[in-house]
Amino acid sequence: MSVRIDETDRKILSELQTDAGRSLDEIAKAVGSSKTPVWNRIRKMREAGIIGPPTVVPDAEALGFEATFFVLIRTSEHEADWQRRFLAALQARPEVQEAHRLAGDIDYILKVRVKNARAYDVFYQALISEVRVYNVTALLSMEELKSTRALPL
Amino acid sequence: MSVRIDETDRKILSELQTDAGRSLDEIAKAVGSSKTPVWNRIRKMREAGIIGPPTVVPDAEALGFEATFFVLIRTSEHEADWQRRFLAALQARPEVQEAHRLAGDIDYILKVRVKNARAYDVFYQALISEVRVYNVTALLSMEELKSTRALPL
DNA sequence: GCTGAAAATAGGCGGGT
DNA sequence: ACCCGCCTATTTTCAGC
Numbered sequence: 001m002s003v004r005i006d007e008t009d010r011k012i013l014s015e016l017q018t019d020a021g022r023s024l025d026e027i028a029k030a031v032g033s034s035k036t037p038v039w040n041r042i043r044k045m046r047e048a049g050i051i052g053p054p055t056v057v058p059d060a061e062a063l064g065f066e067a068t069f070f071v072l073i074r075t076s077e078h079e080a081d082w083q084r085r086f087l088a089a090l091q092a093r094p095e096v097q098e099a100h101r102l103a104g105d106i107d108y109i110l111k112v113r114v115k116n117a118r119a120y121d122v123f124y125q126a127l128i129s130e131v132r133v134y135n136v137t138a139l140l141s142m143e144e145l146k147s148t149r150a151l152p153l
Numbered sequence: 154m155s156v157r158i159d160e161t162d163r164k165i166l167s168e169l170q171t172d173a174g175r176s177l178d179e180i181a182k183a184v185g186s187s188k189t190p191v192w193n194r195i196r197k198m199r200e201a202g203i204i205g206p207p208t209v210v211p212d213a214e215a216l217g218f219e220a221t222f223f224v225l226i227r228t229s230e231h232e233a234d235w236q237r238r239f240l241a242a243l244q245a246r247p248e249v250q251e252a253h254r255l256a257g258d259i260d261y262i263l264k265v266r267v268k269n270a271r272a273y274d275v276f277y278q279a280l281i282s283e284v285r286v287y288n289v290t291a292l293l294s295m296e297e298l299k300s301t302r303a304l305p306l
Numbered sequence: 307g308c309t310g311a312a313a314a315t316a317g318g319c320g321g322g323t
Numbered sequence: 324a325c326c327c328g329c330c331t332a333t334t335t336t337c338a339g340c
Contacts (some may be wrong), residue, residue: 003215016209023333036237037308039335050215054207057302062156065304068253070262087298091208094305099298100221106292107224108225110241139259145252149210149302151218151266152247176316190325315334
């Protein structure tokens, strides 16, 4: 399932992940190639699922999402059914922007974006009423120092 | 500096943050409006900085970035100069995808994406050689259950 | 697999309502 | 402020090399 990506593909991705709004001509010039081959490579990478659709990142602060929490979760339950319900709950809640299953002491970490601390409490109460967790620690972000999804290609 | 966003703007943002690749006509139809007003609203939101340029999210796994760490950092140093250097180090390192200054016990959390555990160690050694930290805990992600930057508008 | 051009489509802009 | 249609740029396809 691993895909072979050459240097040109990497350059194209690098351009797209910083600004996908430019014309093919500009991107082609930036990577030292021409329109058609660049277009073909992008199409192939889309089909291979290496890149998703272009998206726009809204400014959370400007839209009133002023509270970000990182939530560390321990659970004592590790049965398949519990996991399935927990996963479904995370997927269903739009305030959960990231969810990872971890190795070690802490079982899960979530990144939760909400309008304010009050809204976090609503989320938290709803979550623990849906699935049983052993211990939850919420870390409140005071300042977002960096936020990107760009990979160092 | 707060911007007034009405229901139509919210709908447009909602469309754009899931797929910015569709034509203006399609988006206009989806939000129940027409080309010109939608275009004007998008332009205004871009100018106001509410949305950045369209970008494409590459599939990290497919590109060989197979290790994600969440790094919890405690420090004893809180002088302005230390903070400045720490911030500069984070900005300069492309493997740092997120960095937040926290309230409470733990001072900072980072999300670090690297090719493998070995690469994380390289990053870690480089970081602690640049800035002094008191305590570092790395949480290794076993599975990315959810990852989005979309806001619930 | 690249080039260049042709066809299809969407962005951008002005006038009208 | 929105709707409509024109013009232009860009995307997408397809021939030939």
